[in-house]
Each structure stands twice: as structure tokens, then as C-alpha cells.
Amino acid sequence: MSELDRCCPSATPPSRRAALGVLAAATAASWSACTTGVASAKSTSATAPSEPTSLSGDAGRSRTRLLLLGTAAGPTFTPGRAGIGSVLVVGDRTYIVDAGLGTARRFGQAGLQAASLAGMFITHLHSDHLFDLFNLLWTTPGALSGPVPIHGPGRAGALPEPYGGKSVPLVDAGHPTPGTADMISGLVAGYAYDMNIRNTESGAQTDHEKLFEAHDIVLPSGTKASATETSPAMRPFRVFEDDRVRVGAILVPHGPVFPSFAFRFDTDEGSVTFSGDTTYSENVARIADGCDILVHEVVDLDWFAANADIMGGYGPGILEHMAQAHTTPRQVGRVASDAGVGQVVLSHLAPGDPRAVTDGTWVKNVRKAYKGKVTAGRDLTQYGVGRRR
Numbered sequence: 001m002s003e004l005d006r007c008c009p010s011a012t013p014p015s016r017r018a019a020l021g022v023l024a025a026a027t028a029a030s031w032s033a034c035t036t037g038v039a040s041a042k043s044t045s046a047t048a049p050s051e052p053t054s055l056s057g058d059a060g061r062s063r064t065r066l067l068l069l070g071t072a073a074g075p076t077f078t079p080g081r082a083g084i085g086s087v088l089v090v091g092d093r094t095y096i097v098d099a100g101l102g103t104a105r106r107f108g109q110a111g112l113q114a115a116s117l118a119g120m121f122i123t124h125l126h127s128d129h130l131f132d133l134f135n136l137l138w139t140t141p142g143a144l145s146g147p148v149p150i151h152g153p154g155r156a157g158a159l160p161e162p163y164g165g166k167s168v169p170l171v172d173a174g175h176p177t178p179g180t181a182d183m184i185s186g187l188v189a190g191y192a193y194d195m196n197i198r199n200t201e202s203g204a205q206t207d208h209e210k211l212f213e214a215h216d217i218v219l220p221s222g223t224k225a226s227a228t229e230t231s232p233a234m235r236p237f238r239v240f241e242d243d244r245v246r247v248g249a250i251l252v253p254h255g256p257v258f259p260s261f262a263f264r265f266d267t268d269e270g271s272v273t274f275s276g277d278t279t280y281s282e283n284v285a286r287i288a289d290g291c292d293i294l295v296h297e298v299v300d301l302d303w304f305a306a307n308a309d310i311m312g313g314y315g316p317g318i319l320e321h322m323a324q325a326h327t328t329p330r331q332v333g334r335v336a337s338d339a340g341v342g343q344v345v346l347s348h349l350a351p352g353d354p355r356a357v358t359d360g361t362w363v364k365n366v367r368k369a370y371k372g373k374v375t376a377g378r379d380l381t382q383y384g385v386g387r388r389r
């Protein structure tokens with residue numbers, strides 16, 4: 001199973017899907033059906049969810065807003081949902097947490113401007129959290145107000161033993177675990193011709209290498225964490241601060257993916273914690289302690305168990321992986337209760353198709369362990385943060 005599959009193991013091999021007749025027209029999803037294609041197959045008469053094109057939700061008079069760009073788990077095209085990505089808007093500045101497939105378009109649909117970008121924060125280096133990172137920065141580079149700090153995981157340092165114990169092909173085998181700074185410098189190098197020709201044909205003085213200011217998140221000294229001990233109990237630590245936000249991080253357990261972080265943003269008006277991809281974790285409860293909004297990932301293991309017959313050749317291994325890498329609704333409720341948060345917003349929904357698991361089902365199951373307000377996130381929904389509500 002590839003790393004990509006490990007984040008979204010429901011990606012059924014195309015031949016298997018065809019044999020099952022899961023997708024009649026699989027062109028767009030031929031590389032990965034994830035949960036969406038499977039759900040579609042079981043609800044062929046249901047209408048595909050419509051694509052949101054403008055903001056919904058009520059942020060009240062809050063100057064600080066949580067805005068969901070994309071809410072789907074996995075590297076997949078999901079009807080009605082972009083890949084995972086959120087924005088914290090603080091006045092005229094925006095801070096992005098993860099940038100999955102489609103989030104650059106959602107950023108524009110939300111009416112946000114590239115010049116507002118004041119920071120990007122990447123929870124971990126799975127592709128479904130990265131696809132639009134460069135697009136967000138590069139689609140309108142001239143409009144950036146200056147270098148954008150990008151904070152994300154550093155080099156893992158080692159890969160885990162291959163699944164099944166059999167060796168697997170590696171990309172760049174001499175340097176197989178690049179971190180955020182490596183990734184950004186590689187992207188800029190790969191786009192060099194485009195950047196150079198635009199400058200030379202227009203006479204622009206854009207110093208592209210300085211626009212993308214990548215920082216590998218450095219763990220506090222003494223943290224006993226590694227590729228084999230991914231999320232020891234620890235205290236949150238500071239990764240970024242300006243005059244609008246303070247951003248803290250903590251390690252979370254996301255299967256073998258290391259480092260994986262949860263982030264907490266504190267502003268003058270209130271606080272928001274993003275769990276990142278994680279299984280149940282006391283570290284998430286620790287960093288979310290008393291915050292106004294907890295944005296938490298979630299997986300419906302019952303749905304995956306019920307649909308195991310059309311999950312390709314993965315069998316029960318899927319459920320094992322999902323349990324080790326993601327969080328059930330009831331577990332989200334436990335984290336929220338332990339942390340005493342003001343409300344829960346579910347995102348990174350697996351499966352993401354609302355025809356597979358309804359908003360009401362997600363909410364009901366979280367509320368078995370948490371009595372506060374719970375919302376199943378939808379793209380382009382905004383929430384007011386803090387005391388001006």
C-alpha cells in the first residue's frame with residue numbers, strides 16, 4: 001500500500017472498479033475514487049451534491065472568522081467538496097491551514113485576496129493536504145503583499161518498514177524523506193522557466209525565491225519523537241507569532257506519518273484548533289484546551305466496514321489503517337469534552353460524500369460523547385470566532 005493509499009485507502013484500483021461497475025464514467029476519478037466513487041455507486045439515483053460557489057454561514061460581527069475552504073478527506077475528487085483546507089481570517093489578513101485539491105479556487109470564491117496571505121501552515125506532508133499549496137501562492141504571485149511564511153513538517157529522517165515486509169520502489173532513494181523546505185525549493189526549481197520567462201518578458205523584478213519563505217517546524221529540544229515514536233505526550237509549543245495571531249503546534253499520531261501536527265491559533269477575539277490528520281489523541285485535547293472552536297478530522301469506520309466488499313484488495317487492512325490514522329465521531333466527542341471546547345466543526349470527512357454519511361449522522365455520533373455545538377463542515381462555510389459573536 002502506498003503512502004497515498006494509506007491516507008485514503010479506499011482508492012479502489014481502476015480495474016477492480018470497472019469489474020464492479022462502480023463508476024460508469026470513471027475518467028475524472030480514474031486515479032482514485034476514494035470514498036466518493038463508492039458512495040456514488042450505492043446511491044445511483046441520488047443527485048450529486050452541488051458545488052458551492054459563494055460563502056455561507058454567519059460570522060456575526062466577528063473580525064476573526066474560521067472559513068472552511070475544503071472538507072473532504074483523501075486525494076480524490078469528491079462531488080461538492082474540495083480537498084482539506086481552512087483559513088483563519090483576522091481582519092484583513094488570512095492564515096491558511098492545509099491546501100488540498102481545489103482550495104485555491106475556493107479561496108477566490110470566498111472573496112479573499114492573495115495580498116491578505118500572511119502565513120501557511122501544513123499539518124503533514126500527505127498530498128491531499130498539499131495539492132493546492134503552490135497554486136495558492138503562484139496563481140496570482142504579483143498580488144502577494146510580500147514573502148509568505150510557510151510552516152510545515154521537517155524531514156521525517158526515516159521511513160517505516162514497508163507494509164507486508166517486502167521492499168518497495170522509492171523516489172529519490174538517497175533522500176526519501178524531504179521536509180517542507182525541501183519541497184518548496186524543489187517546486188520553485190521546477191517552475192524556474194515559468195518564473196524566469198515572466199520576469200524577462202515583462203521586466204518584472206519579482207524575486208520568486210524570496211516569495212516562498214519555507215520553514216521546517218523545529219521540535220522543542222528534548223522531545224523524544226521519531227519516525228517510530230511519532231507522538232509522545234508533550235506540551236504545545238510556539239511556531240509562529242505576529243501582531244494578529246499566535247500559533248502553537250503539537251505532535252499527533254497519524255499512522256506512520258511523521259511529523260504530523262495539530263495547530264492552535266490564538267487571537268485577540270478567540271481561538272481555533274485544527275486537529276490535522278490524527279487518530280484519537282490526548283495531545284489534541286491538550287492543545288485545544290478551552291478553545292472556542294475545534295476543527296477535527298473524522299472517519300466513519302462503520303461505513304468503511306459496510307463497504308469493505310468494494311474496497312479493492314485491501315480487505316480488513318483498511319479498517320486497521322483507518323483506526324490507527326483517523327478519529328471516529330465518538331472519539332472526536334471525547335477529545336472535545338476533555339478539552340472543554342466551545343464548539344466542534346468536523347472536517348476532513350471520510351467518506352466525504354454527504355450521500356454516504358449524512359450531516360445528521362456525523363453530528364449525532366459526536367454528541368454521544370460531547371454535549372456542545374457540533375457542525376458537519378461544508379465548503380465555503382464561515383464561523384465567527386470569539387467574544388464578538
Ligand SMILES: [Zn+2]
Binds near residue numbers: 007124
Ligand atoms: Zn494524512
Ligand SMILES: [Zn+2]
Binds near residue numbers: 073074126129348
Ligand atoms: Zn488527509
